[in-house]
Amino acid sequence: MTGAASRPRLLFQKVWDAHVVADIGDGAVLLYIDRHLVNEVTSPQAFEGLRLAGRKVRRPGGTIAVADHNVPTDDRSGGVAAIAEPESRLQVEALERNVAEFGVPYVPLRSRRQGIVHIIGPELGLTLPGTTIVCGDSHTSTHGAFGALAFGIGTSEAEHVLATQTLIQRPAKAMLIRVDNRLGAGVTAKDLILHIIGRIGTGGATGHVIEYAGEAVTALDMAGRMTLCNMSIEAGARAGMIAPDETVYAWLANAPHAPKGAAFERARAYWDTLRSDEGADYDRTVVIDAREVAPMVSWGTSPEAVTTIDGAVPDPAAIADEAQRGQTQAMLDYMGLRPGAPIAGTPIDMAFIGSCTNGRIEDLRAAAAMIGGRRVAPGVRALVVPGSGQVKAAAEAEGLDRLFLDAGFEWREAGCSMCLGMNPDQLGPGQRCASTSNRNFEGRQGPGGRTHLMSPAMAAAAALAGHIVDPRHIANPQRP
Ligand SMILES: CC(C)[C@H](C(=O)O)[C@@H](O)C(=O)O
Ligand code: SF4
Secondary structure, eight states: OTTTTTSOOOHHHHHHHTTEEEEEETTEEEEEOSEEEEOTTTSHHHHHHHHHHTOOOSOGGGEEEEOOSSOOSSOOTTOGGGOOSHHHHHHHHHHHHHHHHHTOOEEOTTSTTOBOHHHHHHHHTOOOTTOEEEESSGGGGGGGGGTOEEEEOOHHHHHHHHHHSEEEEOOOEEEEEEEESOOOTTOOHHHHHHHHHHHHOTTTTTTEEEEEESHHHHTSOHHHHHHHHHGGGGGTOSEEEOOOOHHHHHHHHTOTTSOOHHHHHHHHHHHTTOSOOTTOOOSEEEEEEGGGOOOEEEOSSSTTOEEETTSBOOOGGGOOSHHHHHHHHHHHHHHTOOTTOBSTTOBOSEEEEOHHHHOSHHHHHHHHTTTTTOOOOTTOEEEEOOSBHHHHHHHHHTTHHHHHHHTTOEEOOSSSGGGSSSSSOOOOTTOEEEEOSSOOOTTTTSTTOEEEEOOHHHHHHHHHHSBOOOGGGSOOOOOO
8 A cells, every 4th residue: 555645535545545454456455344243133144154164253352242123122021032023033042142152242132231233333432433344234334423434244244254354345436425504493414314315316326435524514413423424325325424523522532432541642643634635536526505405304215205394295297207207106106195295294103213313312302302292193103212222311311201201202122123124113004104214115114114204303293293294393392
């Protein structure tokens, strides 16, 4: 890598260059992986592969495991053995056996630190600027909010990382998404990322690492930055990143495993170099004016099928392109929506506030702030699922659990929950959900279920109104 230090480089190239172990030819490199996050869904075959090959985990200390997708979020007193669905139970049991056998650090179900892996990594201070982080999970892009190069990997790659702490990678292209000016009042990071995906499409960032920059991005708190980076994958990106700054350092000061004292200062001097140099070129640049971003909601079965809250469902009859017209009609049929109907006013059956996109304390505060003495509308079920045990404890310390419970929301244990139908929290066929999660694919939240992606404030507002509504129109007398 001679000369690498002298030419101008982008943030992602700096992190990349610092982790290249060897050039293995044909454009590929062996990349050192600092942190490997392990869940119960994609790791069983990886551990099995190690076992069959008689290998050990190369660096257990660089690895952390937790069960998040399959865990129930209501009663957990029966522990893992009480997980009713056999496949779910088997996956969690396999994880517990594997971490014991291979000596991998594990956050057990009953730990107050348990939670969605993308929420607990940053909480624990395991997510650091300038590091490489992988996980057998597409939303690993979340950790890029700290200036880490973080991406999802497949099961065979997970086995490779367990065995060698390295990964074979080909360079990505670089894309800048610069968001100028500030987001308006009541417009959140979730609205921004839905706006971005609506604009560039689900394939818009394919093959690229996105770097988010600009005034609106640096003004976001860590929760907002994580929401933004989290959904990079929904635009097809390999990863999403933001250059580390004071906001990141302030978060790390409270994170137990982050460096402390002199070690922190040394690390910080390095982290301060992690920004894109003047003169380094992106392969693609998209500029967005934050003042033009409105609260967003999805109407279809793809995260790019979005509208502003004051907008309408598209009318296929008005679409010239035949393929696109057919696709739009199919989405409307699945979603049970009338062509051209305003999206606001669409009645809902469920609201889900949680997931690695929007299950942090800031998200729960934003949702609770909508309650203002009202109750969940009759006939609506609303789940609030903290992203981690730590988020749950923090919310309870602030009395948010009481606010939610008194208003008729259900208050749950941490996990992926209704973000995807791998655990008991599921939509029934035809049920419509106001959801803070990240994917609205057919059947994502349960077979036949209908998902509308939105921010925590909008989901809470929908739960209270009984239909999709602009959260800015809800009187908001009682901020917690
Ligand atoms: C189950 C897991 C592998 C999957 C992912 O990779 O993202 C899930 O977390 C999701 O959100 O769809
Ligand atoms: S919360 Fe949803 S998106 Fe995040 S890891 Fe779990 S299932 Fe995937």
